[in-house]
Ligand code: FAD
């Protein structure tokens with residue numbers, strides 16, 4: 038049976054941005070609803086140690102941190118729902134969002150906090166071999182490569198962290214990067230270069246992932262040096278793709294203004310979108326900082342802005358009624 042739910046503030050997404058928005062909105066007495074999507078807890082649920090979220094003297098586990106945020110959001114009065122928003126209509130108020138469950142969520146104000154998800158190289162072999170040696174999550178799949186050789190593709194923080202994590206399991210880790218320098222933070226680079234199991238293949242792109250056996254599993258990668266055009270083959274048992282993320286904005290296309298890459302556009306210094314009463318927080322609107330703490334920070338901003346916006350609407354309605 039499908040239901041129609043009515044709330045003042047609907048928060049879409051259960052990452053640091055969504056939970057923080059929920060904590061602030063709930064504490065402001067707005068009784069928010071939060072729709073969690075397919076990954077309650079967001080991206081930090083697929084990592085292990087988080088050592089840069091303030092408040093902890095030593096590293097904490099990503100899934101644990103997100104569980105704490107969920108508990109805190111619930112404790113202060115957030116109504117958390119397991120559903121996936123598949124469609125939104127922001128053309129009239131109350132705003133309407135459609136869940137995959139068939140339920141509809143009507144809200145005076147919406148906070149989009151749907152984050153981003155892993156990007157793939159786009160090779161047919163990569164797609165075919167997902168689950169057979171190709172992965173985008175070392176913490177999820179690294180265990181399966183105990184004592185084996187793996188490659189990681191990418192040069193950002195994720196790629197370097199994935200590579201370092203994989204050294205706990207794999208016999209050797211080869212980082213393949215398309216340029217001659219990494220984008221990852223200096224401290225991560227230092228750890229990577231100092232690790233005896235790691236080597237870096239610079240200025241190279243993966244052109245194909247090779248497979249062998251029945252059922253087929255990864256046997257290596259065909260790589261091309263972008264400066265010389267020279268091809269080479271690297272024998273590995275697993276490939277971890279860590280080349281960045283795509284914002285989760287499909288349900289909001291044509292509803293709010295997005296940039297060329299699909300990120301929600303917000304007015305600088307605010308979380309306001311192109312639609313009054315719809316706010317966006319976290320990685321879904323941020324391709325520069327993309328940190329748990331910045332996502333949480335903008336989640337806080339979105340809730341405070343939503344509260345002010347609702348108050349302004351209420352006084353406008355009261356004035357109109359006089
Ligand atoms: P996300 O965490 O991406 O959460 C998005 C949420 O939206 C999810 O709950 C999802 O289910 C939900 N959602 C998506 N679509 C829908 C929909 N249609 N309907 C309903 N819900 C939906 N940052 C750090 O600061 N420190 C770190 O150590 C760190 N490590 C990282 C390690 C890895 C492997 C990765 C991938 C990222 C890491 N980051 C780290 C970055 C950090 O995880 C992100 O910046 C942060 O999680 C962004 O938070 P968010 O709330 O914007 O979105």
Ligand code: NAP
Pocket residue numbers: 089157158190191192193194195196198215216219220242279280281282325326327328
């Ligand atoms: P990112 O910073 O965007 O880096 C993506 C990397 O993949 C870049 O090195 C890029 O190369 C490469 N790349 C992109 N497309 C490619 C392609 N088609 N083929 C080959 N290589 C490709 O993404 P990220 O590493 O996932 O990080 C995302 C955000 O999360 C960042 O803001 C990061 O700081 C944050 N994060 C933080 C932590 C932490 O604080 N510990 C950990 C993980 C992630 P170029 O360099 O040539 O562009």
